[in-house]
Amino acid sequence: MTFKLTYATMFDPPPELHTSFDQALAKVKASLGKEYGLLIDGKEVFTAEKFLDHTPINTEVVLAVMQKGGEKEAQDALAAARRAFPRWSRTPWQDRITLVRHAAELIDERLFEIGAAMALEVGKNRMESLGDVTEAADLLRYSCFQMEKNNGYVVEMGRDPLVGYSARNLSVMRPYGVWLVISPFNFPAALSYGPVGAALVTGNTVVLKPATDTPWVTRLIADCLRDAGLPDGVFNFVTGPGHTLGQALITCADVDGATFTGSYDVGMGIFRDFSQCGWPRPIILEMGGKNPAVVSRHADLERAATGIVRSAFGLQGQKCSACSRVLVEAPVYDALVSRLVEMTDRLVIGNPTEKPVYLGPVINKKAYQDYQAYIHELGEAGEILTGGQVLTDGELAKGYFCAPTLVTDVPFSHRLWKYEMFLPITMIARVNDLDEAMQHANGVDYGLTAGFYGNANEVEAFFDQIEAGVTYANRPQGATTGAWPGFQPFGGWKSSGSSGKNAGGHYYLPLYMHEQIRTMIT
Amino acid sequence: MAVTIRPLGMLKSYIGGKSETAVDAGGTVRKVLQDLGIPPEVVALVLVDDEQQSKEYVLRDGETVKLMAIIGGGTR
Numbered sequence: 001m002t003f004k005l006t007y008a009t010m011f012d013p014p015p016e017l018h019t020s021f022d023q024a025l026a027k028v029k030a031s032l033g034k035e036y037g038l039l040i041d042g043k044e045v046f047t048a049e050k051f052l053d054h055t056p057i058n059t060e061v062v063l064a065v066m067q068k069g070g071e072k073e074a075q076d077a078l079a080a081a082r083r084a085f086p087r088w089s090r091t092p093w094q095d096r097i098t099l100v101r102h103a104a105e106l107i108d109e110r111l112f113e114i115g116a117a118m119a120l121e122v123g124k125n126r127m128e129s130l131g132d133v134t135e136a137a138d139l140l141r142y143s144c145f146q147m148e149k150n151n152g153y154v155v156e157m158g159r160d161p162l163v164g165y166s167a168r169n170l171s172v173m174r175p176y177g178v179w180l181v182i183s184p185f186n187f188p189a190a191l192s193y194g195p196v197g198a199a200l201v202t203g204n205t206v207v208l209k210p211a212t213d214t215p216w217v218t219r220l221i222a223d224c225l226r227d228a229g230l231p232d233g234v235f236n237f238v239t240g241p242g243h244t245l246g247q248a249l250i251t252c253a254d255v256d257g258a259t260f261t262g263s264y265d266v267g268m269g270i271f272r273d274f275s276q277c278g279w280p281r282p283i284i285l286e287m288g289g290k291n292p293a294v295v296s297r298h299a300d301l302e303r304a305a306t307g308i309v310r311s312a313f314g315l316q317g318q319k320c321s322a323c324s325r326v327l328v329e330a331p332v333y334d335a336l337v338s339r340l341v342e343m344t345d346r347l348v349i350g351n352p353t354e355k356p357v358y359l360g361p362v363i364n365k366k367a368y369q370d371y372q373a374y375i376h377e378l379g380e381a382g383e384i385l386t387g388g389q390v391l392t393d394g395e396l397a398k399g400y401f402c403a404p405t406l407v408t409d410v411p412f413s414h415r416l417w418k419y420e421m422f423l424p425i426t427m428i429a430r431v432n433d434l435d436e437a438m439q440h441a442n443g444v445d446y447g448l449t450a451g452f453y454g455n456a457n458e459v460e461a462f463f464d465q466i467e468a469g470v471t472y473a474n475r476p477q478g479a480t481t482g483a484w485p486g487f488q489p490f491g492g493w494k495s496s497g498s499s500g501k502n503a504g505g506h507y508y509l510p511l512y513m514h515e516q517i518r519t520m521i522t
Numbered sequence: 523m524a525v526t527i528r529p530l531g532m533l534k535s536y537i538g539g540k541s542e543t544a545v546d547a548g549g550t551v552r553k554v555l556q557d558l559g560i561p562p563e564v565v566a567l568v569l570v571d572d573e574q575q576s577k578e579y580v581l582r583d584g585e586t587v588k589l590m591a592i593i594g595g596g597t598r
Contacts, residue, residue: 013532013535014535014536014559016535016536016538016539017532017535020535020539108530108531108534108541109541111531111532111534130531130532133531134530134531134532134591135598137530137531138530138531138590145572148572187598190598319598320598321598481598482598483598484566484598486567487566490598
């Protein structure tokens with residue numbers, strides 16, 4: 001069986017989907033440049049300073065005018081969340097999930113408009129944009145489903161053998177209080193509203209700060225939560241720079257727990273700040289990856305190439321799960337590399353709102369400059385097989401377009417074998433055997449996702465040995481990417497994550513609650 | 523009574539962008555999907571009255587079926 005690298009590998013949309021997307025895109029484009037406030041205590045709040053949100057497709061286009069929140073807005077949002085906590089935490093969980101499910105329905109209803117905004121703001125292709133928005137709704141629903149399945153996490157424990165008394169013991173999971181969510185640019189829907197949903201259904205109140213590059217689409221989804229009827233102050237949305245607003249939000253006195261998704265450096269900074277608090281507070285960190293695909297001499301090479309190219313270059317390599325390293329057994333190295341180059345060269349790059357386009361631009365000027373610097377460095381250390389240049393023909397000159405790049409023959413001692421570039425650059429190496437491959441696969445600080453292509457016995461050994469939170473074997477839909485809620489709960493080991501429990505899985509919601517044992521003697 | 527079918531997210535585009543549609547009871551989920559023109563292989567999750575069921579589940583009067591697409595979230 002052969003697999004084509006098209007959306008149809010996972011989802012074959014009917015023509016109506018593209019018609020709906022095109023109609024929504026036209027509608028969204030007709031109202032660009034609108035100003036959006038912060039949402040604090042149920043009110044729209046405007047600040048003196050603003051910032052312009054541009055599209056990476058064409059930096060001359062302003063998508064929205066956003067508020068430049070600072071210390072005051074951070075304090076106001078945290079205070080609103082604090083005031084709302086007693087009532088929200090005592091609202092029966094069944095009522096909380098009704099509201100959150102309603103928010104998910106509103107996201108569904110507005111899917112195409114939010115998806116079109118996502119494509120413009122993040123530079124994601126249309127199917128990945130729609131997928132991210134859909135995932136946000138799915139993650140809200142999944143948290144509701146888990147709360148229901150676990151009956152609100154109230155568990156009857158054993159009865160003490162106390163002579164002359166009757167003892168009843170209950171384990172009750174209760175919310176911490178005010179929960180801070182700081183989300184990244186690459187999945188502004190799923191990675192904002194997955195944690196927000198988990199925090200809300202478990203009874204916490206929330207302050208959400210999106211990435212500076214993606215405030216608009218995050219705000220459009222915030223509107224769904226507001227319109228679903230969440231009480232004032234239960235969910236607050238603030239925008240502004242990380243070094244001012246973000247830093248002001250990391251306060252021991254006002255925050256009871258936090259979820260951060262983003263880079264290792266920023267995440268570890270927050271982790272250190274939180275460790276200075278008077279008592280330990282929960283912090284869920286989802287950080288980067290340096291995700292390997294290991295290809296055995298027994299692999300189905302067509303399947304491996306399809307999965308690797310999809311994972312290497314989906315969202316321009318800017319997924320934490322992107323396949324940035326490929327380790328290939330020597331006997332199949334030449335054949336696989338040739339197929340990878342062939343498939344990469346066929347990828348369509350351009351305006352990601354257009355139907356045939358697979359790769360859009362990278363997120364901002366810094367990423368664009370980083371790409372050029374890494375390419376220079378890798379070109380000196382090894383051989384660039386394809387790509388290796390920014391694209392500036394015609395309309396592409398106005399955006400941050402980078403060619404998908406495959407590099408080989410870079411010595412394993414090179415720093416970029418271990419450093420997350422977060423760009424459409426994938427490094428390939430020949431290994432003598434699978435033992436050597438696994439040594440390199442695990443020889444990095446990260447441990448988020450990993451992929452393997454080989455026979456059944458080899459797969460078992462791979463699962464046993466690999467140090468990563470999400471692992472795939474023989475998957476054409478993505479070597480290291482393509483998780484979805486309820487199926488592949490998402491989280492990392494080592495430098496990739498702090499909790500050891502994956503989002504969208506069985507063990508995720510309890511991270512947002514602390515346990516209280518209630519012993520009653522009658 | 524009939525069975526209410528509610529495709530979520532992008533799956534709505536298979537029923538003309540509507541939020542829901544009604545079908546007769548007695549058939550399997552798979553048969554209903556085929557009749558509605560939704561390829562069964564793109565449906566990742568079937569929830570009948572919010573309980574996960576297989577595509578071979580036989581639908582009964584009054585039930586509500588939610589359908590989630592395989593792409594729904596399959597992007598990370």
